[in-house]
Amino acid sequence: MEFDEPKCVAAGQCAMVAPDVFDQRDEDGVAIVLDAEPGPDRHDAAREAAAVCPAAAIRLVEA
Known part of the structure; x- marks a missing residue:
């Protein structure tokens, strides 16, 4: 998986649907892998x- 942090708009969708894979920083809401x-x-x-x-900041790379 690739995460483009600068593209992240801190919407939190990733952390809501995959809380074991993503979280958000407290200070700005940007996703954390x-x-x-x-x-x-x-x-x-x-x-x-x-x-x-919404920002297409997550890209899955599967073998």
């Missing part, structure tokens, strides 16, 4: 987070 290589049990949530990101 908690798990850059989520396991199979988190793939669906990571895909959904990428899909709902």
Whole structure:
């Protein structure tokens, strides 16, 4: 997974749909990647987070 932090608009959608993969910084709300290589049990949530990101700051790279 790739996360383009400068593109993040701090909407929080990723942290809401994939809280085990993303969180947000307290000071500005910008997303934080908690798990850059989520396991199979988190793939669906990571895909959904990428899909709902309004800034398209999350890109999934699958082997």
